[in-house]
Amino acid sequence: MAETLTVEVMFGGGAELLFNKVKRKEIALPPLKTFLPDSQNQNWTLKELLIWLKDNLLVEREELFLKDDSVRPGILVLINEEDWELHGQLNYELKENDKIMFISTLHGG
Amino acid sequence: MDRVSVLETEISELRRILKEKENELQELKSLISDQQSSKELNNHSQPISDASKSSVDACLPKWAIERYSRQILLSDIGVEGQVKICSAKVLIVGAGGLGCPAAMYLAGAGIGEIGIVDYDAVDLTNVHRQLLHHESNENTSKAFSAAESLRCINSKIKITPYNVQLDSKNAQQIASAYDLVLDCSDNVPTRYLLNDLCVMLKIPLISGSALKMEGQLTIYGYRRQDHHQETYIGPCYRCVFPTPPPPAAVGSCSAHGVAGPVPGTVGTLQALEAIKYVIGRTERHLLVGRMLLFDGEDATFRAVKLRPRRPACVACGDRGGGRLIDYEQFCNAPAKEKDLDLEVLPPENRVSANELNVMMNNEERGGRHLVVDVRNEQEYAMCHIQGSVNYPVENLHRNLEELIEKTKEFDGVVFVCRRGNDSQVVAKKVLDVTDKERWSKVKDLVGGLHSWSKNVDPDFPVY
Ligand SMILES: [Zn+2]
Numbered sequence: 001m002a003e004t005l006t007v008e009v010m011f012g013g014g015a016e017l018l019f020n021k022v023k024r025k026e027i028a029l030p031p032l033k034t035f036l037p038d039s040q041n042q043n044w045t046l047k048e049l050l051i052w053l054k055d056n057l058l059v060e061r062e063e064l065f066l067k068d069d070s071v072r073p074g075i076l077v078l079i080n081e082e083d084w085e086l087h088g089q090l091n092y093e094l095k096e097n098d099k100i101m102f103i104s105t106l107h108g109g
Numbered sequence: 110m111d112r113v114s115v116l117e118t119e120i121s122e123l124r125r126i127l128k129e130k131e132n133e134l135q136e137l138k139s140l141i142s143d144q145q146s147s148k149e150l151n152n153h154s155q156p157i158s159d160a161s162k163s164s165v166d167a168c169l170p171k172w173a174i175e176r177y178s179r180q181i182l183l184s185d186i187g188v189e190g191q192v193k194i195c196s197a198k199v200l201i202v203g204a205g206g207l208g209c210p211a212a213m214y215l216a217g218a219g220i221g222e223i224g225i226v227d228y229d230a231v232d233l234t235n236v237h238r239q240l241l242h243h244e245s246n247e248n249t250s251k252a253f254s255a256a257e258s259l260r261c262i263n264s265k266i267k268i269t270p271y272n273v274q275l276d277s278k279n280a281q282q283i284a285s286a287y288d289l290v291l292d293c294s295d296n297v298p299t300r301y302l303l304n305d306l307c308v309m310l311k312i313p314l315i316s317g318s319a320l321k322m323e324g325q326l327t328i329y330g331y332r333r334q335d336h337h338q339e340t341y342i343g344p345c346y347r348c349v350f351p352t353p354p355p356p357a358a359v360g361s362c363s364a365h366g367v368a369g370p371v372p373g374t375v376g377t378l379q380a381l382e383a384i385k386y387v388i389g390r391t392e393r394h395l396l397v398g399r400m401l402l403f404d405g406e407d408a409t410f411r412a413v414k415l416r417p418r419r420p421a422c423v424a425c426g427d428r429g430g431g432r433l434i435d436y437e438q439f440c441n442a443p444a445k446e447k448d449l450d451l452e453v454l455p456p457e458n459r460v461s462a463n464e465l466n467v468m469m470n471n472e473e474r475g476g477r478h479l480v481v482d483v484r485n486e487q488e489y490a491m492c493h494i495q496g497s498v499n500y501p502v503e504n505l506h507r508n509l510e511e512l513i514e515k516t517k518e519f520d521g522v523v524f525v526c527r528r529g530n531d532s533q534v535v536a537k538k539v540l541d542v543t544d545k546e547r548w549s550k551v552k553d554l555v556g557g558l559h560s561w562s563k564n565v566d567p568d569f570p571v572y
Contacts (some may be wrong), residue, residue, distance in 0.1 A: 013323055014360055017503065021277075023407075030439050059506045061458070063547065064358045074354025076400075077412050085416035103402060105350065106318035108362045108446075109207040109295040109372060 004028040005044055007094055009053065013104035015075060018060040029094070046089040048076070049100065065102075067083070076103045111352060124245070135260060139267065161279030162509055176265070177219050190388035191219070197387040198222040200284055202275060202303060203293035204229075204255040204363065206238040206372030207317045207379065210292050214380035215240065216259045220387070221265040224261065224287060227251040228274035229445075234572060238369030254571050274444065275299060277433035280306045289386060291379050292316040295362065296434035299351055304329055304346035305433055307393040308425045310540045315382050317344065317375040320360050322405040324375035327415065330425060331397040343397040344418045345425040353440040361446045362525070366487075371405045453533035458540070458548070459555045460566040465523055469496065481512065483526050492570045494525065494561065504529045505538065513539060521550040527572075529557035 010024045029035070029052060039048060046106050050066060058065055064072065070090060071077055077084040078101040079092055094100075169188055173195065174181065181191050197220050201208045202567075215223055229251050231242040239251075246254040252270035259268050264340070271283055280302060284290055288313050292303045300316070307314040307330050314329040331343035382396055392398065402411045423429045437444050460468070468475050480497035482489055489499040496565035500512050516522040524532035531552035540551050554561065562569035 012327070012402065014320065014365075015360075020506075060503075061357075063355070065517075072355060072358065073352035074350060074358060076349070076413075081411065082414040083416040086414065103413075104358065105354065106320045106323060107295065107297050107300060107359055108320035108365075108367060109203050109205050109293050109318055 004030055006092060006096060007049075007098045007100060008099040009049075009057075010099065011103075012101065013076075013106055015065070015102045015104040018065050019053075019057050020059045022057070025053075027056075044094040045090060046079075046084065046092045046094070046100070049094060050090075071102065074105050075100070076105060078103065114539045131257075132429075137262075169195075169330075172265070173219070180218060186384075186388055193385065193388050194221070195219050196221045197289075197293065198224075198287045198290055199383055199387075200224040200226065200287035201291045201293055202226045202299065203295060203449060204239070204241065204251040205235065205295060206218070206319060206367060206369065206375035208291070209255065209294035210373045210376035211293055211317070211380045211383070212255060212259055214377060215383060216263045216266060216268070216413060217378070218384055219263065219266060220383075222287070223271070224269045224283065225255050225259075225273060226271040226273065226275050226283065228272065233404050234363070238367065238372055239557045240373075240563060256401055262445060275302065276444070277302065277435065280433065281309070284310060284312075287312070289313050289315065289383060290320075290523070291383060293376060293379070297356075297359055297415075297442055298440045300346060301353065302433065302444070303442060304438045305430065308345050308430050309433070313386060314346070315379050315386070317372075317377050317379045319364055319372035320362060320367055322371055324371050324403040324405070325400060326375050326378055326396060326403070327400040328386070328395055328397045331386075331392055331395065333391055339357060341392060342425065343392055344415055344416050345422060347424040348417075348419045348422045349415055351423070353442075356440075359442065363446055368405060372405070374403060375444070408443045410480040422440055447465075448519050450528075451530045451533055453537050454553060458552050459525060459533075460552045462560040465525075465554055465561070466565045468471055479519040479522045481516075481522060481524050481535070483531050485526055488527065491572065492558070494558070497525065500535075502526070502535055505535065509538060513542060516551075521552065523552045523554060525554040525557060525561070527557050528559055529553065529555050 004025060006028050008024060008026050011019050012023065016023045029044055032041065032048060035050055035052060041048065047069065050071065054062060054066060058092055068070060073079070079087045080099050084092060114408055128537060169191060173191065177191050180186050181188055200214055201212050201223065204225050206485040208225065212223060212225055229418050230248050231246045231251050231254050233247055236244065241255040241258040242251065250272045252272040256268045256270035273279060274281065284306055290303060290307050292300060292314055294300060294303065303314055313331045316325065316329055317326045328343065330345040333341045378401065379475070385395055394449055396412070398415050399412045399418060400415055402413060422428050468478050469480070480494055482493050482497045482499050483502040485501045486499065487504060500508065505512070524536045536551055536553040540548060543551055558569060558572055562571050
């Protein structure tokens with residue numbers, strides 16, 4: 001059996017409500033080509049991870065998580081506790097044991 | 110019983126007199142302190158301290174040294190820090206769950222001037238977390254109620270309440286009198302307004318937020334100029350969030366709830382960052398370019414790294430800023446805690462509280478109706494219409510089919526929720542999979558349980 005890639009996804013700030021209230025979960029991603037045979041990329045990036053999350057973990061209104069092929073405005077994406085802007089956003093290539101967080105911003109007070 | 114009401118009347122009369130005298134005293138004191146404070150604390154122009162330039166301790170009067178000694182003892186603060194604290198001016202926007210603890214600590218620490226902005230009135234549902242407001246302040250201005258409590262904490266400082274809704278027209282005039290702003294607001298348009306305002310005035314914005322069991326905190330638009338005239342500027346709110354979130358994704362404390370100590374924690378930390386900024390700590394120690402995520406459910410704090418300032422930012426970028434816009438339009442949301450009034454269903458699929466009451470009491474003629482309450486389990490446990498069943502909207506991705514099967518046992522179904530928004534959303538989902546001839550049998554309660562309480566059952570709690 002081909003190797004899987006293990007990463008941890010975390011949801012907070014209300015984003016977990018879209019994922020059946022799961023706040024953290026370790027996921028094992030199959031080889032990219034078995035999940036998305038047509039993918040341009042050789043390896044998993046954030047872009048494919050979003051598709052995988054949509055297909056496998058998202059249970060609620062997709063428009064509250066995704067917009068176009070990225071996350072919707074107001075969700076902060078963190079790669080190992082750093083803003084994904086610092087790491088190439090959608091093009092970031094996932095590594096074993098990466099921690100990817102999706103934090104919805106809060107506005108209450 | 111007579112004695113009880115006599116005492117209550119007497120006490121409220123005494124309270125009124127007490128308040129009058131307190132106001133009079135307050136006015137007199139502020140007159141005197143305006144004259145004195147410029148002598149005592151604004152040391153820079155004072156001849157005595159000019160003579161002994163390096164010994165700043167000459168600048169603090171005896172009462173201040175004694176009163177603030179516990180924090181002056183810290184090497185972080187010291188006399189020099191306390192002098193800065195005493196001459197600092199901080200504007201707090203929002204006298205709610207964040208603003209109250211923030212203001213309490215800043216007043217306690219002796220911040221020279223505190224402005225507090227809030228257009229809203231005290232509601233009893235606020236008091237569990239907004240600890241500057243007391244039961245007796247119900248229905249009075251939050252800004253005034255907060256100012257009154259703050260004066261009880263520290264009569265030596267200047268406190269200015271602003272009982273207004275901050276907007277693009279009045280914001281600049283109010284904020285320009287202050288050195289920094291605390292965003293303790295509860296809505297998206299105000300957050301963008303404060304960001305653009307602070308960028309424009311070149312003052313930092315200490316931004317806190319809280320909902321349910323979670324809180325977030327960071328400082329936007331921090332600027333520092335060093336001796337070589339090099340400027341460091343941290344990211345602003347728009348650098349990180351250039352586009353406002355869709356209104357449907359924004360939660361509110363009134364709709365989703367909040368545990369009091371959660372905004373209490375965040376507001377307290379806002380005060381701490383404010384004090385650190387005032388005494389001159391830089392981005393190396395402040396929450397600049399970092400965001401603190403507090404999860405009260407797991408008792409975890411996590412400081413994550415944010416992106417740097419974006420040179421292309423429309424607010425703080427090289428060619429950005431310069432004017433305030435219509436933020437309600439920009440965010441497609443009102444500048445107050447959101448209570449949407451959705452219109453998802455056509456009028457023929459909606460019933461009023463009175464109509465529902467008649468339907469429920471007239472089954473022989475109108476047929477049996479299933480009343481489905483779509484609020485969450487906690488809300489249903491607090492109060493519900495007798496005979497209703499609970500199918501929380503958040504679980505429907507699992508049990509929508511089960512619900513639809515159940516409705517088939519009845520002649521009709523009426524969905525209810527707190528205010529009549531979620532009930533429409535669920536009714537729509539059911540309508541989408543219902544045969545056309547049964548469409549008129551699927552309805553929702555206009556105005557939700559608020560309307561039920563107002564029109565049918567006055568004993569039903571409004572929350
Ligand atoms: Zn910016």
